[in-house]
Amino acid sequence: MKYLILKHYRGGPAPVVDYGSIDQWTPEEVDAHVQFMRDFAARLEETGEFVDGQALSPQGAFVRYDGEGRPPVTDGPFAETKDLIAGWMVIDVESWDRAVQLAGELSAAPGPRGEPIHEWLEVRPFLAEPPTVTE
Amino acid sequence: MNESLLRELVPAVIGVLVRRGADFASAEDAVQDALIRALAAWPDDPPRDPKAWLVTVAWHRFLDAARAEASRRGREVAVQAEPPAGPAPATDDTLRLYFLCAHSSLPPASAVALTLRAVGGLTTRQIAAAYLVPEATMAQRISRAKRKIAGLTLDQPGDLGTVLRVLYLVFNEGYGGSVDLAAEAIRLTRQLAALTDEPEVAGLLALMLLHHARRTSRTGPGGRLVPLAEQDRSRWDTGLIAEGVTILQTALARDRLGEYQAQAAIAALHADARSASETDWVQIVEWYDELLLLTGSPVVRLNRAVAVGEADGPQAGLAALAGVDPGLPRYAAVTAYLHERAGDLARAAELYAEASRAAVSVPERDHLTREAARVRQLLKA
Structure with missing residues (x-):
């Protein structure tokens, strides 16, 4: 079963630890954080559970159709939006419980003073192919 | 020689290497390497004896790997460079490979991957594509599975129940990707049925054939799902249905009912109805009752309620839902x-x-x- 672990710049429940913005951390703290993420992905590849991981820039915009012959309308960058996605990891695991366990471990990534940041991560199941046998 | 014939040789070749003294994990790796080489070389230069070609290439590959490992550890190669002579009981080897690859200590996804590679003769890349994960992830999943069963040998008794579950999982994964997993599951179950005399193996094969027969009618344009009642029954494969029914009847005559035979009986009753309205729902409910006794599964209870609704009316169906977990x-x-x-x-x-x-x-x-x-x-x- 595949799950998406979503990391947000903003949004989700209120943070339990005030870890500030990553650009306020020391370079060593940033390095340790990045290394933790890399090690986590490498470990999941080892266990045969890694599918994909990507980070997103906070830049970008909302875009929509605005009628025949008209250019699309854009809205953004997102200074005002409440929810901003920072990146994701896709995992392929045996169960929801395993997905929650892994997201819990990922949320322990170190922040200021090397302390776990207890970041809220969003875990969402993929819609899969329908099974062959249904009745 | 086409790819599927080549793949059929894979379990027997692994068996030969193991009998010559290779451990399962190394033998399986060596045969996978030989398989990949065969896929590249054979279209232009087909061998006279494909199995002998695979054994020779895999055995050299195994010796090279064993020597490299030994020199890394500063040890002698433990196996003889020259294979001992002796008969290779290929059918037993293949059956044992099924048991080993579906060992109960393995998580289902790993057992599936290992079975598809060692028994099915698929490459890691093909399995990764079928399950939509990176090849590196699938490679790790397989080598982890092999490490987990490293202490086990081919001659240990196996559990047919876990083998059937693995094959059922592969079948149920369906038709996505470049590999037709449903067809592959049928091939592997057919092969297993030829190696054993268990009615449940026949039951699973019948179940697969009966569902496979309805394959093209299950989806409409754009992958749209067509419910059983609305399927165009003229598109059902009557040959597969007849084969499934015959296999099922032979199995049922043995009087050792199991969950796959009961599921196949339900599928056979659907296949037997010329139109949805002619479905024998009363008999289907009886088979669900059997299935419930055999499995106690909440999913069976839920599906049974649908059948009860058809047989005795919707109120009876709703009543049959009592005690079924609404979280299903x-x-x-x-x-x-x-x-x-x-x-x-x-x-x-x-x-x-x-x-x-x-x-x-x-x-x-x-x-x-x-x-x-x-x-x-x-x-x-």
Whole structure:
């Protein structure tokens, strides 16, 4: 079963630890954080559970159709939006419980003073192919 | 020689290497290497004796790897460079490979991957593509599985139940990707049925054939899901149905019923009906009762309620839902259908919408969304 672990710049429940913005951390703290993420992905590849991981820039915009012959309308960058996605990891695991366990471990990534940041991560199941046998 | 014939040789070749003294993990790796070389070389330069070619290439590959490992550790090679002579009972080897690859200590996804590679003769890349994960991840999943069963040898007794579960999982994974997993599951189950005399193996094979027979009618344009009652029955494969029914009848005559035979019996009754309205729902309910006794599964209880609804009316179906966990996937879909049949359209529309939000696949979600929309239109009319 595949799950998406979503990391947000903003949004989700209120943070339990005030870890500030990553650009306020020391370079060593940033390095340790990045290394933790890399090690986590490498470990999941080892266990045969890694599918994909990507980070997103906070830049970008909302875009929509605005009628025949008209250019699309854009809205953004997102200074005002409440929810901003920072990146994701896709995992392929045996169960929801395993997905929650892994997201819990990922949320322990170190922040200021090397302390776990207890970041809220969003875990969402993929819609899969329908099974062959249904009745 | 085509690819599927080549793949059929893989378990026997692994068996030969193991009999010559190779451990399973190394033998399997060596044969995978030989397989990849064969896939590249054979189209231009087919060997006279494909199996001998594979054994020779795999055995050299194994010796090279063993020597490299030994020199890394500063040890002698433990196996003889020259293979000992002796008969290779290929059928027993293949059967034992099924048991080993589906060993109960392995998580299901790992057992599936290992079975597809060592028994099915698929490459890691093909398995990764079929399950939509990176090749590196699939390679790790397989080598981890092999490490986990490293202490086991081919001659240990196996559990047929776990083998059947693995094959059922592969079949149920369906038709996505470049590898037809349903067809592969049928091939592997057919091969297993030729190696054993267990009615449940035949039952699983019959179940697969009966469902496979309806394959093309199960989806409409754009992958749209077509429910059983609306399927074009003239498109069902009567040859596969006849074969499935014959295999099932032979198995049932042995009088050792199991869950796959009971499921196949239900599929056979559906296949036997010329139209949805001619379905023998009373007999189907009886088979669900058997299935429930055999498995106690909540999913069976849920599906049984649908059959009861058809046999004895929607109120009876709703009553049969008592005690079924509402948290089950498809619970809302089943109750929606029964409420619609009972004439409570408002409740049915709400439940179809709820069911679409709980769906675990895209075609199922879209189907349930359409059902909700259809019932809401009926309400407005």
